[in-house]
Each structure stands twice: as structure tokens, then as C-alpha cells.
Amino acid sequence: MTLRLPNQAWMKKLVAVGLMTILMGVIMVIFADKVSAHGYVESPASRAYLCKEGQNSDCGNIIYEPQSLEAPKGWPNAGPADGQIASAGGLFPKLDEQSSTRWAKVNITPGTTTFQWRLTAAHATASWKYYITKDGWNPNAPLSRASFDLTPFCSIDYGGVRPPANYASTCNVPAKTGYHVILAVWEVADTANAFYNVIDVNFVGGGGNPDPGLQAPTGLTSTARTNSSISLAWNASSGAARYEVYRGGSLVGTSTSTSYTDSGLTAGTSYTYTVVAVNSAGSKSAASAPLTVSTTGSSTTYPAWSATTTYWGGDRVTYNGLNYEARWWTLGETPGSAYVWMQIP
Known part of the structure; x- marks a missing residue:
């Protein structure tokens, strides 16, 4: 009876698989506390x-x-x-x-x-x-x-x-x-x-508190979206002469009506808006409840993420309108919830 040993190529493959398994185990341990939040x-x-x-x-x-x-x-x-x-x-x-x-x-x-x-x-x-x-x-x-x-x-x-x-x-x-x-x-x-x-x-605003007699705008919503713009609308505040529209906390425009369109935005990107009412004397209300909304499309197009595809470090995908890059080997881990995926523009 002749004992047949694996050839050298097969031995190299076995060693490589073993090393990969050990490496992934180490990575999972190192980042176990990173995937939480x-x-x-x-x-x-x-x-x-x-x-x-x-x-x-x-x-x-x-x-x-x-x-x-x-x-x-x-x-x-x-x-x-x-x-x-x-x-x-x-x-x-x-x-x-x-x-x-x-x-x-x-x-x-x-x-x-x-x-x-x-x-x-x-x-x-x-x-x-x-x-x-x-x-x-x-x-x-x-x-x-x-x-x-x-x-x-x-x-x-x-x-x-x-x-x-x-x-x-x-x-x-x-x-x-x-x-x-x-x-x-x-x-x-x-x-x-x-x-x-x-x-x-x-x-800004002289260091005073918002005017308690001026109601903060309510019902802030998005009425339309494109790749580069977001249209907003809200309910009127009694006594308001105009409204200030803030994106990410920064003033982007004013409106004398209860609507506003923010233009020049990036496709496939989330933005957060608030609206403040201003009366004829310049007093301001508190800010409305924030609204987060995304433009349509994507600033860069990558293949859609698939749970059955194996990805390697540097591979890029699109998932739920956002782009992600793999940090290392991954299979079945969802972008946005697994640390292996890094959000990119």
C-alpha cells in the first residue's frame, strides 16, 4: 500500500487557508468592541x-x-x-x-x-x-x-x-x-x-433666549427632491414676517412664505434642516424639529451591495443610497451596521 501525500501546491493552499482563518479570528477579536455603535x-x-x-x-x-x-x-x-x-x-x-x-x-x-x-x-x-x-x-x-x-x-x-x-x-x-x-x-x-x-x-442674536411669544414652525417636511436640491415646506407661525432656513445648523436662506428650495447640493447625500420664525421686530422663535432628508441619486456610482458576494479590502459598494468601502474581507455583513464597512462620499 502506497501512502499518497498532498503535493506542494496543495500544501501551500492549506497553509494559506489556515493562516487566513487565524487572521480573521484575530481581526474579529480586535474589533469585537468596535461594531457596537x-x-x-x-x-x-x-x-x-x-x-x-x-x-x-x-x-x-x-x-x-x-x-x-x-x-x-x-x-x-x-x-x-x-x-x-x-x-x-x-x-x-x-x-x-x-x-x-x-x-x-x-x-x-x-x-x-x-x-x-x-x-x-x-x-x-x-x-x-x-x-x-x-x-x-x-x-x-x-x-x-x-x-x-x-x-x-x-x-x-x-x-x-x-x-x-x-x-x-x-x-x-x-x-x-x-x-x-x-x-x-x-x-x-x-x-x-x-x-x-x-x-x-x-x-448670535444678542445673547437672548428665543421669543416665547413666537411659535416655532411645525410640520417641516420635504415636498420634492432632485440630485442637487431639496424643497421644504412647513406650517405658518402666527406673527412671523419671514423664516430662516438652517442646514446642519448653518443659515442657508430666508423665505417670506412657508416654503424654500435648497439648491447646489450633492447627489445621494443626507442633510438636516431646521426652520426659525422671525417677526417684524427681528425677534426669533426656537427652531423647528429637525428634518433629515437625502438628495436623490449618488455622487459616485458603485455596484449595489449583495449579501452573497465576497468583498475584499478596498472594494466599494452602494447600499441604501450611501457608498461604502470594505476595510478587509467580508461576506454577508451589512454596510452601515458592520465595522468592516467604512462610509465614503
Whole structure:
């Protein structure tokens, strides 16, 4: 009887398969705590989100994954180190560059403000907390704990519940003047991590609260969409002379009617809008509830994702109107919910 051994080619294949299996196992262990949750503040637009939208420049790789600003929770006692707060620990160091002119700013008024999160992978949540820089902070020094009032101006206990993909916190922002930074912290309930987003804001409107006698617009909806425009409509507010329309917290236009069309947008991209009523004396209402809506089409066309196709690192697909790039080998893992997929423009 002759014993037949596998030839050399087959031995190489067996070794390669074995090594691939081990490698995938290691990768799954390393990223086991990363697939739990991801998200970013869309309105008022965070520093990272404005990088993604192109309003901030020279941002580094955060433009591809603004949802990935993750670090240990427990801030201010734990979490990212001083000087690395904006980057959530230094993985995206460009975000930590700090000066009074480095970043685009979102106009904001004190009082009731809605913070709109876009969660690309939601998870059981412990809390949402919001901090703001102190009066007299130094905007030309790296962000540190000394920059902030360490008591949150807004803290929401979420009790371990899984939030919706578009989650909104309604908070009372304290009165400030000029440039400040808001730190928004999303604490996950059953991992050791949290997500840290800084928002560069410019206080306008004289430092007063919204006029309580002027009703915030209601019923904000989209009436039409194209590859480059979104049409909006809302219910009239009694006493309003005009309306201001905000995209991602930044003023994009005004209207004397209850409709507005925002043009020059990017195909296949989500935008978040709010509307503020203004009376003839210039007093403003609180903002409407936010509306997130996407333009049609896609800025770049990639093949549609398939659950039965094997993808390798660098492969790109389209899923639910968004584009994704595979970080490594994947099969059957859904873009937008699995860490192996990175959202790209």
C-alpha cells in the first residue's frame, strides 16, 4: 500500500487557508468592541461632519468616517486626553488643530436647541451629555478639560435603551457670546466606550433666549427632491414676517412664505434642516424639529451591495443610497451596521 501525500501546491493552499482563518479570528477579536455603535452630530453640525461635507478643509481621513470618534467613556475623569478631545484620542489628529479661525462655525442662539445625531450603528445607550467652553477660554490653545465647564449643561439618562438611527436631544444652551465649542458625548451602555463630537459654534442674536411669544414652525417636511436640491415646506407661525432656513445648523436662506428650495447640493447625500420664525421686530422663535432628508441619486456610482458576494479590502459598494468601502474581507455583513464597512462620499 502506497501512502499518497498532498503535493506542494496543495500544501501551500492549506497553509494559506489556515493562516487566513487565524487572521480573521484575530481581526474579529480586535474589533469585537468596535461594531457596537457609531455615530456623529449632524445638527448643529459637528467639526467632523463639516469635514465630511467639505466646509472644513485639510481634515485627514475623518472625512470618510465622522462616525468613528470613539474613546473610553467617563469624561471628564476618563476619556480622551487633553489636547486630543476633538479627535477622541488622537486617531484623527487633524481635528485637534485649534485656533480661533481654523474651523467653520455654526451660528447658534441660546435657549432651546435640538442636537441631531445620525447613528450609523445604534446600540444600547447609557446617556447623552453636552458640555460647553467657559467664558474667557482660549480658542488658540489645544482643547483641554480646563477649556470647558465640566458640569454638563444638558444630561439625558437613556437607561440602556437602543436609540433610533436619527436621535435628537433637546437641550437648553446657556447664554454666551462669540466663538465657543460644545462637546457632545454619547455614552454606550454595555461597552467601555463613548463617542465624542465637538461642535464649533458662534453665538448670535444678542445673547437672548428665543421669543416665547413666537411659535416655532411645525410640520417641516420635504415636498420634492432632485440630485442637487431639496424643497421644504412647513406650517405658518402666527406673527412671523419671514423664516430662516438652517442646514446642519448653518443659515442657508430666508423665505417670506412657508416654503424654500435648497439648491447646489450633492447627489445621494443626507442633510438636516431646521426652520426659525422671525417677526417684524427681528425677534426669533426656537427652531423647528429637525428634518433629515437625502438628495436623490449618488455622487459616485458603485455596484449595489449583495449579501452573497465576497468583498475584499478596498472594494466599494452602494447600499441604501450611501457608498461604502470594505476595510478587509467580508461576506454577508451589512454596510452601515458592520465595522468592516467604512462610509465614503
